[in-house]
């Protein structure tokens with residue numbers, strides 16, 4: 001039987017906007033434990049009448065930062081928990097969390113294979129923890145991120161990704177914008193497909209490890225296309241952020 005992870009009361013230390021619909025929250029944790037990049041926390045809200053709502057949020061920060069974690073939350077219209085976090089929560093608020101949780105969708109720099117990270121929208125969050133961790137420990141394994149967003153303004157962590165890419169430590173970043181593109185856009189401008197995956201994955205070689213995170217449809221179509229271009233299913237790990245999480 002898995003050990004139960006206790007709930008604890010985190011404090012919101014900082015809230016900052018990432019895009020028009022996405023904010024990051026720094027949570028200070030009294031019982032902080034080192035996470036593995038890719039893991040998440042469960043967050044629980046309790047109303048005065050006792051009604052509770054619980055959702056999972058991936059850890060965005062690197063495990064090298066002690067005592068606190070960042071989460072990054074997209075505001076879902078009509079959503080219970082994401083709208084509370086966006087519209088009501090303020091720094092200093094206390095919030096119930098438990099974690100870190102998850103043992104399958106994780107990557108650590110000791111796993112030294114070439115890495116292909118594929119994200120759609122807020123699916124970038126657990127992959128960002130991996131990228132930040134790799135940078136914090138001076139990882140040099142060839143790593144490519146293929147990140148699908150609707151429009152340029154929707155790209156989360158754009159500036160930080162540019163900085164990390166320009167450090168020339170083997171990280172490549174490919175963006176695709178599916179709905180609209182700036183006039184001088186040089187990246188991809190369509191949904192992730194087989195040809196795009198060939199271009200991005202092939203230079204990483206046969207021993208590549210793949211992590212895909214995002215809406216269910218993106219995750220499934222990317223995983224299927226990867227298998228068609230010769231990547232084995234056991235090299236692919238996927239996490240779906242959907243209404244059910246399943």
Ligand SMILES: Cc1cc2nc3c(=O)[nH]c(=O)nc-3n(C[C@H](O)[C@H](O)[C@H](O)COP(=O)(O)OP(=O)(O)OC[C@H]3O[C@@H](n4cnc5c(N)ncnc54)[C@H](O)[C@@H]3O)c2cc1C
Nearest residue numbers: 055056057058072073074079080081082122125242243245
């Ligand atoms: C392991 C895991 C990690 C996650 N990590 C993150 C993260 O890092 N950042 C993040 O923003 N979210 C993340 N999610 C999604 C998150 O748990 C919630 O599902 C999301 O915030 C919506 O919750 P809500 O209470 O606001 O909406 P709800 O009240 O649950 O739903 C409101 C309406 O929106 C629809 N809906 C719910 N979720 C989504 C969605 N993701 N996209 C589109 N429509 C939706 C529902 O079907 C419903 O109609 C993660 C999910 C899982 C399973």
